Ligand SMILES: Cc1ncc(C[n+]2csc(CCOP(=O)(O)OP(=O)(O)O)c2C)c(N)n1
C-alpha cells in the first residue's frame with residue numbers, strides 16, 4: 001500500500017504498530033529525554049486516529065534527529081536545520097499526509113531558525129516538535145541558542161555571555177497558530193499536547209524540554225514542572241494573543257531560575273493554513289501532486305503554461 005492510498009483508513013490502531021518490526025536499539029543514552037518524546041508520540045498518534053501509513057516524520061540532525069529510526073512511520077532524516085522545508089514540501093504534495101517535523105534546539109532555533117520563523121509565519125499545517133535540551137547533544141555538549149547565560153561548556157568554558165533565545169515568544173511573534181511547551185518528565189501532558197497539535201489545522205509548535213544527562217547536568221532544572229493550565233497561580237486566555245505573550249514572557253523569564261512552566265500558551269483555530277490561503281488565491285492545484293503522480297491520465301502543467309498565466 002502506498003502512502004497515498006492508505007490515507008483515510010479507519011481501523012483500530014495499536015501503539016505497537018509504531019515500533020519498527022526490526023527494532024533498532026536506540027543509541028540515546030540512558031535517562032535521555034528523547035525517550036519521552038518517542039513514548040508520547042507512540043501514544044498520541046493512535047489516539048489521534050492516525051495509522052503509521054498516514055504519517056510522515058521529518059527530522060533534522062542531532063540526537064533528536066534519530067527519532068524516525070525508532071518510530072515506524074514514513075520517515076525522512078534530512079540535514080542539519082532543514083527538516084521544515086522538506087516537511088512543507090511533503091505536505092503540499094500530499095495534503096492528506098499527517099506531517100510531523102522534529103529536531104533539536106540547535107537544529108531548529110539555530111541553523112534552521114529562518115525556516116522556523118517562516119514556517120510559523122506562513123502557518124504550514126504540521127506539528128513541529130523541538131527537542132530543547134539547551135545544548136548541542138550529538139556533538140558533545142556545545143552551547144546552543146537556548147543555553148542559559150553563564151552556562152559552561154567546552155565552547156564557552158568561562159560561561160556563555162549570550163542571552164538565550166525565547167522560543168515561545170519567537171514562535172508567537174512569527175505567526176504560529178498553536179504554541180505549547182511540555183517536558184519529557186511529564187508524559188501525560190506531553191501526549192495530550194502532541195495529540196492536540198496533530199489535530200490542529202496550521203503550524204503547531206511544541207517546545208519539548210528534554211533532559212540531556214550526559215552533557216547538560218543542569219537539565220535537572222526540568223524537575224519538577226508546573227502545568228499553567230492546572231495551577232491556580234496562572235490564569236490567562238490561550239486564544240488572546242496579548243495574554244499569551246505575557247504568559248510566555250513570564251515562562252521564559254523564570255525557566256533559568258529553576259521554575260519550569262509548561263502547558264498550552266496560544267491556540268488560534270481561526271487562522272487559515274498556508275494551503276487554505278493558497279487555495280483562496282487560486283494557487284493550489286485541485287489535484288495534489290501525489291494524486292497526479294499515481295494518475296496515469298493526469299495532465300501536467302508545464303512551466304510555460306504558468307508563464308502564460310502570469311503575463
Ligand atoms: C551544516 C552542519 N553543521 C554542523 C553539523 C554538526 N552537527 C551535528 S548535530 C549538531 C548539533 C545538534 O544539536 P541539536 O540540534 O540541539 O540536537 P541534539 O543533538 O541536542 O538533539 C551539529 C552542530 C552538521 N551536521 N551539519
Ligand code: SF4
Pocket residue numbers: 027028029031032033034063064133137138211212213214215
Ligand atoms: S548525548 Fe544527551 S541528548 Fe544525546 S542521546 Fe545522550 S543524553 Fe540524549
Ligand SMILES: [Mg+2]
Pocket residue numbers: 062104105106131132133134135136137144
Ligand atoms: Mg539540543
